[in-house]
Amino acid sequence: MLFRRRKPADMWERTRTFVWPRRSFWRSAQYYAKRVLRLNATPHAIAAGIASGVFVSFMPFLGFHFIFAAVFAWVLAGNLLASAIGTAIGNPITFPLIWASTYELGSFLLGTGRPGASETIHFGRMLRHLEFSQLWDPLLKPMTAGGIPLGMAFALGFYLLTRWGVAAFRRQRQRRLAERAMRRALRPAGGAVARG
Incomplete structure (x- = not known):
């Protein structure tokens, strides 16, 4: 293959790259931003897809x-690929912040005691015995209740930012193409030699 690595990446290298990108997080963010800006859809569809992915990232499921992001994007007439890209807001670095904030806000909204002062949750035991009903009340219910308003706020922000960014990118691109066409039209036809 043309772009294949000489030495295939082992499991450790793939794990390290997943947790800490080879170049930087900023470069990865720029890559995703360019992917979003170049999608072939309306600005609303792209922004609705991104917003759907961002909203779902705040859910504990x-x-x-x-x-879920694809379903929400379909309901909002959003782009499905943009919804998948939007879920990247939930990653190993942001999940601890998202989970803690949704749990605290959900506990406050549901009135299940002072936030942070809950009894110990034996998460490993619940998963081992698949006791979903015992996992729902103390953990998933507050995270869902807190995730809905936080997710909606972040989704609205990302929707507005993405729609503005896509529209500005396309205007700039149209201007560049028009300038290039104008330069090409004004260029003298130097290649044609008059024959006598």
Whole structure:
């Protein structure tokens, strides 16, 4: 293959790259931003897709983020690929912040005691015995209740930012193409030689 690595990456290298990108997080963010700006859809569709992915990232249902984001994007007439890209807001670096804030806000909204002063949750035991009903009340219910308003606020912000960014990018691109066409039209036809 043309762009294949000479030495295939082992499991350790793939894990390290997933947690800490080879170049930088800023470069990865720029890559995703360019991917979003170059999608072939309306600014509303791209922004609605990104907003759907961002909203779903605030829900505690790991493993279902892509599916829920696609459903929300479809309902909002958003782009499905943009919704998948939008879920990247939930990553190993942001999840601890998202989970803590959604849990604290949800505990406050539900009135389940002072935020942070809950009884110990034996998360490993609950998963081992698949006791979802015992996991729902103390953990998932507050995280869902807190995730809805936080997710909506962040989704609205990302919607507005993305829609403005896509529209500005396309205006700038149209201007560049028009300038290039104008230069090409004004260029003298030097290649044509008059024959006598």
